[in-house]
Amino acid sequence: MEENLVIVESPAKANTISNFLGKGFTVKSSFGHIRDLSKDNFGIDIKNNYTPVYIIPDDKKKVVAELKKSAGEAATIWLASDEDREGEAIAWHLSEVLKLDPEKTQRIVFHEITKTAIKEAIENPREINRNLVNAQQARRVLDRLVGFELSPLLWKKVRPALSAGRVQSVAVRLIAERENEIDSFESNAFFRISAQFEFLDESGNSHKFQAELPSRLKDREKAHEFLSACRSAGFRVLDVTKKPVKKSPAPPFITSTLQQEASRKLGFSVARTMSVAQRLYESGKITYMRTDSVNLSKSALAAARDVIVEEFGKEYSKTRNFTTRSKGAQEAHEAIRPTYLQNRSVAGNRQEQRLYELIWKRCLASQMSEAQLEKTTARIRISTLPEHLVATGEVIRFDGFLKVYMESTDDEQGEQSSGLLPPMKENDDLNLLKMEASERFNQFPPRYTEASLVKKMEELGIGRPSTYAPTISTIQNRGYVVKENREGVERKYCVCSLVGEDISETIRTEVYGKEKSKLFPTDIGQLVNDFLVEYFSNILDYNFTASIEKEFDKIADGKLEWTRMIDKFYPGFHGQVVETARTSQRPKGERILGADPGSGRQVSVKIGRFGPMAQIGEASEEEKPRFASLLKNQSIKTITLEEALSLFKLPRTIGHFEDQEIVIGIGKFGPYARHAGKFYSLEKSDNPLSISLERAIELIDHKREQDKNKIIRKFEENSGLQILNGKWGPYISLDKKNFRIPKSKKAEELGYGDCLEIIEKAKKAKKKKQ
DNA sequence: CAGTGAGCGAGCTTCCGCTTGACTT
Numbered sequence: 199m200e201e202n203l204v205i206v207e208s209p210a211k212a213n214t215i216s217n218f219l220g221k222g223f224t225v226k227s228s229f230g231h232i233r234d235l236s237k238d239n240f241g242i243d244i245k246n247n248y249t250p251v252y253i254i255p256d257d258k259k260k261v262v263a264e265l266k267k268s269a270g271e272a273a274t275i276w277l278a279s280d281e282d283r284e285g286e287a288i289a290w291h292l293s294e295v296l297k298l299d300p301e302k303t304q305r306i307v308f309h310e311i312t313k314t315a316i317k318e319a320i321e322n323p324r325e326i327n328r329n330l331v332n333a334q335q336a337r338r339v340l341d342r343l344v345g346f347e348l349s350p351l352l353w354k355k356v357r358p359a360l361s362a363g364r365v366q367s368v369a370v371r372l373i374a375e376r377e378n379e380i381d382s383f384e385s386n387a388f389f390r391i392s393a394q395f396e397f398l399d400e401s402g403n404s405h406k407f408q409a410e411l412p413s414r415l416k417d418r419e420k421a422h423e424f425l426s427a428c429r430s431a432g433f434r435v436l437d438v439t440k441k442p443v444k445k446s447p448a449p450p451f452i453t454s455t456l457q458q459e460a461s462r463k464l465g466f467s468v469a470r471t472m473s474v475a476q477r478l479y480e481s482g483k484i485t486y487m488r489t490d491s492v493n494l495s496k497s498a499l500a501a502a503r504d505v506i507v508e509e510f511g512k513e514y515s516k517t518r519n520f521t522t523r524s525k526g527a528q529e530a531h532e533a534i535r536p537t538y539l540q541n542r543s544v545a546g547n548r549q550e551q552r553l554y555e556l557i558w559k560r561c562l563a564s565q566m567s568e569a570q571l572e573k574t575t576a577r578i579r580i581s582t583l584p585e586h587l588v589a590t591g592e593v594i595r596f597d598g599f600l601k602v603y604m605e606s607t608d609d610e611q612g613e614q615s616s617g618l619l620p621p622m623k624e625n626d627d628l629n630l631l632k633m634e635a636s637e638r639f640n641q642f643p644p645r646y647t648e649a650s651l652v653k654k655m656e657e658l659g660i661g662r663p664s665t666y667a668p669t670i671s672t673i674q675n676r677g678y679v680v681k682e683n684r685e686g687v688e689r690k691y692c693v694c695s696l697v698g699e700d701i702s703e704t705i706r707t708e709v710y711g712k713e714k715s716k717l718f719p720t721d722i723g724q725l726v727n728d729f730l731v732e733y734f735s736n737i738l739d740y741n742f743t744a745s746i747e748k749e750f751d752k753i754a755d756g757k758l759e760w761t762r763m764i765d766k767f768y769p770g771f772h773g774q775v776v777e778t779a780r781t782s783q784r785p786k787g788e789r790i791l792g793a794d795p796g797s798g799r800q801v802s803v804k805i806g807r808f809g810p811m812a813q814i815g816e817a818s819e820e821e822k823p824r825f826a827s828l829l830k831n832q833s834i835k836t837i838t839l840e841e842a843l844s845l846f847k848l849p850r851t852i853g854h855f856e857d858q859e860i861v862i863g864i865g866k867f868g869p870y871a872r873h874a875g876k877f878y879s880l881e882k883s884d885n886p887l888s889i890s891l892e893r894a895i896e897l898i899d900h901k902r903e904q905d906k907n908k909i910i911r912k913f914e915e916n917s918g919l920q921i922l923n924g925k926w927g928p929y930i931s932l933d934k935k936n937f938r939i940p941k942s943k944k945a946e947e948l949g950y951g952d953c954l955e956i957i958e959k960a961k962k963a964k965k966k967k968q
Numbered sequence: 969c970a971g972t973g974a975g976c977g978a979g980c981t982t983c984c985g986c987t988t989g990a991c992t993t
Contacts (some may be wrong), residue, residue, distance in 0.1 A: 358981060
């Protein structure tokens with residue numbers, strides 16, 4: 199009989215700890231929470247003082263059974279879940295579900311997975327903190343009440359299967375409001391002056407450098423005035439100042455910063471980052487990847503120091519302890535770092551290697567010296583004008599942490615780093631080579647990327663390291679938000695230049711507004727957001743989470759009873775829901791675009807039962823209205839009358855191919871081309887209103903080619919049986935029912951009998967399950 | 969599997985945070 203059973207949350211952690219503890223200890227994992235609220239009747243007995251009704255979900259029954267068995271065989275059970283609200287709740291649920299004897303049960307915590315930390319934890323056990331558990335119950339119950347009251351209201355008022363919640367609805371709000379800001383943004387033009395100078399040093403060597411006018415000029419006229427005044431001017435150095443600047447490294451990664459940097463530097467989505475990190479964690483290469491703490495263990499600090507001194511020298515090492523700045527942080531784990539800092543790279547696929555290297559660099563850099571820079575500023579006097587031009591240069595005196603890592607920013611127009619300025623001094627004369635006044639425009643506020651949304655959510659204290667990626671998936675799956683690229687738009691701008699005595703003007707073009715992997719609200723997202731903000735401004739408030747977190751803290755401190763807190767919130771909120779259900783109009787987001795030139799009837803767009811649609815005429819009129827769905831990339835907010843009218847031109851015949859006509863239309867699955875009774879989906883870049891016959895034929899040929907490759911084998915014995923190539927590899931299809939091929943078998947080598955055997959087995963297995 | 973947009977009513981959807989595999993056509 200094993201003497202000790204230790205229960206942690208993650209199986210990978212269980213493995214590591216097991217090695218530290220050795221004989222006499224069995225370490226098992228709970229795989230996170232083992233119980234949750236039932237889905238029936240909120241899982242809360244509201245009338246009975248909000249008593250939670252907990253159940254063990256089906257996929258956790260096996261784990262629980264195993265833990266029960268092990269617990270029964272152990273003399274002492276050590277509950278070693280994380281030291282935060284959720285972890286404490288997990289410990290409590292374990293003690294309840296496993297019916298643990300308090301005499302035999304110990305609660306322990308550790309923040310880092312090292313032998314000393316664990317030994318220390320075992321020597322200092324404590325009891326389960328019921329106040330902390332109650333804070334978690336309050337959190338859980340409140341989220342359930344909000345989510346399960348608001349979502350059905352949306353089913354009733356907007357569309358089935360929608361959802362709303364404390365976290366996701368605020369995330370959607372951020373994106374919707376940013377889009378509104380961009381819509382109402384007015385771009386102003388102005389002019390910027392830049393000049394290229396030549397400086398001749400004492401030996402007569404020529405140095406060229408760039409200087410700028412710090413202020414903007416209002417318009418083209420002012421730009422011309424400025425250049426004219428400079429035509430016959432002399433230029434002289436007014437003064438040169440040098441200033442040392444220090445740059446410090448960023449703290450090591452936590453979940454949110456890892457997601458941001460992997461997005462900027464590697465182009466990973468947040469979900470990709472988390473799944474690659476998970477693999478690195480499971481193979482023991484990095485510490486836990488869902489964390490909000492920037493803390494590093496003592497052993498990691500020592501290892502970092504050793505590696506830095508060895509690789510770069512003593513002067514590059516500077517041990518630092520970072521403090522966590524985000525508010526809601528619970529700090530149950532270390533920062534994300536390599537388990538062995540001496541490993542600069544690891545085995546694995548390309549993505550794993552790149553992410554690991556990023557983590558290694560960031561962690562190491564955090565323990566390195568500041569970079570020392572010298573910033574030089576030269577002011578240049580213009581003999582004919584009171585304004586000064588300014589040239590700046592920056593040189594690195596000591597690179598420090600920059601040797602391994604530089605944090606990126608979300609700014610798309612990065613500052614151009616200027617190098618060293620020429621060795622000029624006060625009153626030196628300069629030759630003007632060229633001066634330009636270039637038209638610029640102020641930028642609309644940036645749209646969110648997945649990663650910058652995570653950053654914003656973290657600032658607001660909304661969501662947790664374990665939920666950032668799933669939340670972002672949810673709001674996309676519900677159709678509130680889409681991640682898209684946008685083509686930029688060409689814009690002309692004016693450049694006036696002064697060379698010698700001549701002032702000339704040219705018009706150039708640039709592309710602006712190009713977007714890559716940005717989050718856009720959909721029509722339904724905007725509609726739902728407007729509705730929720732109107733009727734539930736308290737829940738959608740950006741500070742809602744922060745203010746209830748304060749209450750949870752009071753509960754955790756034993757100063758507030760959790761059911762009292764819920765009772766202060768729920769009756770009012772429930773009344774709000776009932777009242778909104780009774781009084782609010784079904785929101786349609788209708789917009790009237792104008793009149794149909796043909797019939798004079800009203801043309802409008804709105805959200806219908808099946809999504810955004812355009813409509814000619816009104817339901818009240820004698821003649822029935824005509825309807826057409828909007829295209830995927832069109833929106834109720836921005837569609838024009840002309841665009842709406844052209845939707846009614848579908849379906850249309852665009853020509854003939856193989857003696858049959860090709861008809862373009864929009865169906866259940868989007869735009870299609872129909873030919874000889876078969877349908878061919880148009881691609882995203884194809885516009886159904888303007889697609890050419892050639893392109894449509896290309897799509898048909900392509901599809902035919904694909905279908906040819908799809909079939910791996912056919913059988914004479916039965917034409918309904920085929921081996922096909924699918925998204926997840928080969929599979930067997932029998933009369934449109936599909937069956938998996940066991941991994942041990944090769945698809946090409948399967949005979950008719952083999953297929954039937956596989957099908958029979960699959961059918962039997964299915965019966966058994968039921 | 970590609971034409972929908974009236975209204976009714978069955979029965980379904982849904983939250984946030986902890987964790988991983990199982991599994992899809």
